[in-house]
Amino acid sequence: MFRVRFLAHAHEGALWDALQERGASGGDVVELVARERVRRAVARRKALNLPREDTDAYRLCNGEGDRLSGLVIDVIGPEHVVVSSSSLWCEVYKRSIQAAVRAEMGEAARLIWRKTTARLAQDGYNEVFDEVDREAEDAEEEDDEEVVIQELGFRYAANPASGQKT
Template sequence: MEQYKKIKLKPKKESSLKRFHPWVFSGAIASLPDNIEEGDVVEVYANDNTFLGVGHYQIGTIAVRILSFKQKEIDASFFEERLQEAYQMRESINLVRADNNTYRLVHGEGDMLAGLIIDIYGALAVVQAHSVGMHMSRHMIATALEAVLNNSIEHIYYKSEGTLPYKAPIDPEDSFLLGGKHDLTKVAIENNLK
């Protein structure tokens, strides 16, 4: 497993994480590694060195968005597993069906993918990153999305130019990760309405 940078919390600041709240606020952090960069995957530890979670670091009030409360590698298989869980949940509540191919597949923290939104419109998926870490993971996410939806997605549009932190040291650009502007004449259906 990859070695991630470690963030240690101040004493008695771990209670929200022990209740599975997916955010670490900057005021709870005792120390940061010297070479940490926005978007890095980090492990979070209590002041007594107890592991609490792994997530993306970002500059701001919400300093870490937790992706797992277990020690896991945040790689392509992680995203595929999380997207599969999100898809199965939408299937179980009958959102995915012939007369409804338009739905939100990923709703950030609710699907344990803090900082990520994915909407499905028929054969088009629209991916929005709300954190630098998710922005940096966009290609892994697109590959996982294709695998989970059994290649039923023909286009993946990355639309994060206006949703990423404005001070982030990146130059985001809305663009297609799969497919393109050609052949975008697919029909999206919501509750039998086209």
């Protein structure tokens, strides 16, 4: 379990300035940092020409590679965004992370939140957190509809809410 997590370094310019100016704390800091990290991930994928006409399914955020350890974000087709949490900090700041993802992906994105329970247990996540989570859930339904996605022109059927992501 992590005791200390670095969210930003002083050399990160605009992000560091925003944190200092706002005097942000808790969820505000997480939302600012997550939004910046997701914004950068979007920019990196755009540099790789993602999404494009023949590819609308791709990994937007790859945990540590995008400086958001324990958080994976997959874009599944034109409207589904699957956020996978495998770290306790992600569960604690779930609402802030969701707000950051929505800010970058747009309000029309159908956000699906998934947990990697075995990994979360290593961080101390247990039934108490899970029960609190269920009580705090939005009314947002995760319908398990099948969608057709494309990767390099090949078409696949996928179930964003329940299908395997990798």
